[in-house]
Amino acid sequence: MRIVNKGLVVRLYPDECMVREFNQNIGNARFTWNMLLEEYQKTYELFKQHGYNRLKCNMTTFNTMLTMLKKWYPFLYLSESSSLQQVYRDLLNAFKKFFNEGAGFPCFKSKKHPKQSFRIQNNNNIKIKDNILVLPKIGKVYYRTSKEYKRLLNSNEIKINNVTIKKSNGKFYTVFNIEMPVESFEKTFLSVGIDLGLETLATLSNELKITNFDLTYEEKMIKKYQRILSRKNYDSNRYRKVQKTYWKWIDKKNNKIKDAYHKLSHYLTKVYDIICMEDLDIKEMFQDSDLSSKLQRIGLASLVDKIKYKAEWYDKVFIQISRWFPSSKNCHNCGYYNKNLKRDEREWTCPECGTHHDRDANAAKNIQMEGLRIYHENLVNLRDWGDSTVILEALASTVREVRILELYSSR
Ligand SMILES: [Zn+2]
Known part of the structure; x- marks a missing residue:
């Protein structure tokens, strides 16, 4: 509590x-x-x-x-x-x-x-x-x-x-x-890495994909009433009447987004004890003109925000890793760095170990491992072993946990 x-x-x-x-x-x-x-x-x-x-x-x-x-x-x-x-x-x-x-x-x-x-x-x-x-x-x-x-x-x-x-x-x-x-959520001894994206809203390290919600109808209606508004005299009675409908559709769209984000952030904080995400520099991404409208629409920043504060409310751990961490280009299995991976390549096969990767799932797994590494490092630094059982259990669900566990026991 x-x-x-x-x-x-x-x-x-x-x-x-x-x-x-x-x-x-x-x-x-x-x-x-x-x-x-x-x-x-x-x-x-x-x-x-x-x-x-x-x-x-x-x-x-x-x-x-x-x-x-x-x-x-x-x-x-x-x-x-x-x-x-x-x-x-x-x-x-x-x-x-x-x-x-x-x-x-x-x-x-x-x-x-x-x-x-x-x-x-x-x-x-x-x-x-x-x-x-x-x-x-x-x-x-x-x-x-x-x-x-x-x-x-x-x-x-x-x-x-x-x-x-x-x-x-x-x-x-x-x-x-x-x-x-x-009231804090029950401990589940699970950790997760999350890769946020445009086509798929979120990909989790267990390969679960959360699809983005469809706003095309709301957006169509907003555009329609925007057009009608532009033809009316500003502040006339008719203008105000149409404006009400226009506002209604904007509210509908925003509420749909808010609702989905609340549900997703609630789910994640309830199911996982340690949540690892990338630190998206939203400002920087906005400068990329073809990305900007899509990004605006999904407003990923507010989703990250919700997960962050809910993790705090319900006594869970939220870890943000550096946006410079090459989450998509590293093979999560062997660590091979694929420097030629293009932005639109959704799948690739690692030439070192032969693992076939879904781009987003691989990124999510890397984010999870990096997050756990940071978390573990901080714990070692602080010599604060408070909830270490949680980490050990969480580590057991990752691929590279063996190495970290070895490191852990050798100290
Ligand atoms: Zn590999």
Whole structure:
């Protein structure tokens, strides 16, 4: 049992008055973000002219700036006050990523972006009563969700840290950021390597192939309504009517993807104790133009993400191996390096040992072995033998385990 952070998404049904409140809060959050960013940017440019490339930004600075902004723009007082503090927290995070992790400079937020949101900190003033969510300063709003979620939200088992009100494709949602206890999955003493791909979504080291789901119908409908939309007058009544249908199909497509990813990640974390995957540099792959549309469609990054956090929730091990590791080109049986293997070669035979390989299954097996090697190495380094039975059992299911086991016993 461990306490984990979860995001619980629930659909909201605000009345007209509440929609206005939400829109005001969303607009104020966006305005605050843009103003703080602009002020900071000006100062940053000035600093750069004088040879500094790092301008300190912290809570205190932004908080003072926010107080000033409120004086200049009184409509900011209409916002729930913690929601504006959340804005500079996010901005600080964005800057932290820019300065320390090589991310891009924070962007201005556009009114036209299809997703808009604001976040409220729970200072013991967010209440849930049955089907009603009571937000400080804003008021009551109906929500609808599954029986299980409703019971959870009304119980004492969870702690709500904050809630995000999100407007996406014309609908309102709230994301409850909660802390709750989660029961670990039973140990299965199995490990797996996973090769992610475009045609086949995932190939496991036991040669099980998980086919990609078919989105052609959803995509056809999205394209169709996009075409109709482009012929209508922007923001006319007819436009908005068609837009609703258009959004419906986008939601359908996204939900299908999300659902499939949740099921797959649940399955993998339930069945395997050690999950090894490649570290895909998604950004790099996007630059490859013919791959990009397909990759966008399947959004592999979010699948990896789900497996990663679920492994943590359910007390399993997740290992990511370097993307430079030649998983496809090595023969998993004898280690022969096939440097001439082309991108479109789906099958090949090893000239050294004669093993016939399915490209993806071979890659998955190599990923599994490399992952276990890393895991084992870390254990040796740490001298932490906590769950070593799991590894030994897991190793027994791989091909090259003999060598690692020998290495293990010789120490
Ligand atoms: Zn071979």
